[in-house]
Amino acid sequence: MDRPSTSDPATSPSPGTSLGTIAVVGLGTMGTGIAEVLARAGREVIGIDISEAAALQAVAALEASTARAVQRERITEQERRNALARFRTFSDLQAAADADLVIEVVPEHYDTKHEVFSALDGIVRPDTILATGTNALSVTRLAADSARPERVLGLHFFNPAPAMKLVEIVSSVLTAPTAVAAVTSLAQELGKEPVAVGDRPGFVADGLLFGYLNQAAAMYEAKYATREDIDAAMRLGCGLPMGPLALLDLVGIDTARRVLEAMYAASGDRLHAPAPILKQLSEAGLTGRKSGRGFYTYEAPGSAGVVSDAETPAGAGSAAASARSVRSVGVAGSGTMASGIAEVFAKAGYDVVLAARSQDKADTAKARIAKSLARSVDKGRLTAEARDETLARISPAGSLDAFADVDLAVEAVAEDLEVKQQLFTTLDKVCKPGAVLATTTSSLPVIACARATSRPQDVIGMHFFNPAPAMKLVEVVRTVLTADDVHATVREVCTKVRKHPVDCGDRAGFIVNALLFPYLNNAVKMVEEHYATLDDIDAAMKLGGGYPMGPFELLDVVGLDVSLAIEQVLHREFRDPGLAPAPLLEHLVAAGCLGRKTGRGFREYARR
Incomplete structure (x- = not known):
């Protein structure tokens, strides 16, 4: 399975460059995407997967994506050949022996990841950094179970890795600052926007995103609105690239359920308790696009093409009642x-x-x-x-x-x-x-x-x-x-x-505000807890979630007083403690800091 490298000295890192050789363990969609980013940036990439088919598919995917890049004149044919030459695949973890950094992106199960890290302890050099691509499991636990916890951290790319700019760099209380600095420099050299976060399930972007997705699933389960209307409302009302139910299908309903279980275990917040429909769909094998059916039905497993099913709305002209004349x-x-x-x-x-x-x-x-x-x-x-x-x-x-x-x-x-x-x-x-x-x-x-x-x-x-x-x-x-x-x-x-x-x-918030404002409120709570900064949270949601504005930009535009009033209405309607307005928001409103209209909200603005 080994493909020998003939790296190009003109584009390869110099011998003094840190993290010049990087192993990627797990060549699924995410691992392949990360490998592509690294190879195109001049790194020597060692791809490792126990499945020969996965390795061959990763090579084919890299060949196809770089061919498209040449066709679109984003890289030259020579740069393409150089990138392909820098990517080698293996079936044995021993291939990571000379790596400066190992990025693990195996399935999201602690035992599987722990097995990989334990094996790597006996293979890699003492100074090699070990990064996990988890977005839900405890980085601290993986580090504590490692022989050298100070070299273990989280490195969370977003899918598709070649296109998405955000990378969350996750430190545990055991992580050495030098390891964080080295990986942060790498992310910047890759053209990514690194955001430093602490170790808690979901980190910043998924920590906010998955609560919103869970609420959308619960809204659909309650038959409050159709899947099509929920998705259209969030796309057209908030400018999001995808509706929440379509996004759950893309992410994988089983994956979303695992992330939410981890978040709920850490927070105890009912908003993070997975909606029962996520369990029902997961256990039925209806995990989204990858299975061909989730909230929607697809042309085939892995396809993005949605086909009609029993829940697809009837066409225009099927209304039971005639409309009144409006002139x-x-x-x-x-x-x-x-x-x-x-x-x-x-x-x-x-x-x-x-x-x-x-x-x-x-x-x-x-x-x-x-x-x-x-x-x-x-x-x-x-x-x-x-x-x-x-x-x-x-x-x-x-x-x-x-x-x-x-x-x-x-x-x-x-x-x-x-x-x-x-x-x-x-x-x-x-x-x-x-x-x-x-x-x-x-x-x-x-x-x-x-x-x-x-x-x-x-x-x-x-x-x-x-x-x-x-x-x-x-x-x-x-x-x-x-x-x-x-x-x-x-x-x-x-x-x-x-x-x-x-x-x-007729219930508080209807579709859009009922899903939007709990997400905004949770962003405020993150700042209250000193988990992340305003800038990092806004960057995470724009770069990692495709949101047109970060939550604090949006709060300041909407008006903090308006936002607080809506959150109070939602809290009174649903009586859920997790919907209680964040005290920081209440304090800013009490101080007259209402956002752009007053010149100060979460940020300060120039007076006109």
Whole structure:
């Protein structure tokens, strides 16, 4: 199985370079990816796997990926040949004898990893660094059971290793600083972003990510929303590259369950207790893409192609109820969200009445829309003619009396239940029979708004996301009293305004906020516990999780007061101790540090 090396002196490390020869034990998907990163960066790579098939597959994968890199002009053909020559495969751990660093990426079972480390103790040099690729097991325990615990650490790459920039470097209380420094330098030389963390299950990125994934699995298990709606909500509402259930299938449901078990054992937090459905799917062998079926069904084991199954929603036009006719829309409010929603409807061809508490406020809101449309014209997204037609469809009004003839009334006023209830009482009086009444609340009970009217069957939640003209998601929130034709009407309207509707029931947070804010709260707890810094946590989630913003960037943008209010609502609704707002967040809000809008939140911002 040995493939002799003919390394290129022009790109190989000089004799004085530390960690020039690196062994990778375990040539699965992750091990192969790490080997590729190392070989392309000029390291001599010793790939070790007891399976000859796995080793051959790793060589083939490296050949294919480097060929694609040449085709895309990212490397030259000579660089490709040099990288391939630096990668040799073996079936025996003895091949690691001359390695400066050994990276273990065998299956996530302690006994298996311990066996590898024990064998390496008798093979490698005394100064060789031993790294485990675990993301859930105890690095400290592996180190303590090693002959030289000071040389053992965690080196957690993210999949796919060649593309993902984050590497978590995990120290135990036994790890020598020199070992950490050497591996940190290596990560930087590989073009990665190293984040130093302590030894606890999940570390930073997975510690935050897997709690969120677990909550999504529990939400699906409770039949609160379909798998498609949960995934679409998080992609479109938060800008994530994948929905949580699709991501669980990619990671492996059995892997996620093991990580969560380890996290729960360490934290005792119910949010980390694996949702029962994860156990059920794992024990049934439905572990995700690798088995061909998990939350979704795939074309074949290992395939990314999703195929229809018994849970796939029926096509358009299958709704049991007919939608009501909507030609005109009333939008109540004068803030950013109200203006954005009015713009959305007007651009889609609806006549819009934009009502505020005074005519001046309504006129100011329309002027805000005019500026937004002008920017779209300047960027070539809209013609001047379309801008003028859109503005002509918007009629500003200083009273809700102007809603007398609208077919759909949408309120976008302050997130205060008493204010909204008063507004719905007024809508009940001024709107014609059969008009649909919608609230854009993100956290308050829709049923409380409905009960403020004499026609609760006509009331529904229609939660747009900010900025409304740009964000594609609308959460359609039914109460137990919402009529079927009202629900059908709002879904049809969402489609006409080019938004993606997702259905959910009337409970705190709906889909997006119920999954997003516990994750944000847990990030704050990490800082409280001095486990990681703001910058490291933000970097970990952007580079390791593909999030468009880190949790602290997002908290400061949303507003710490708004975030705290949502977390308090979630805590009151679900009564779970793990949802209690982090004290640090409460203290910052009490101090008036509310984020970008005040110039200071978790970070400080320049005053405008």
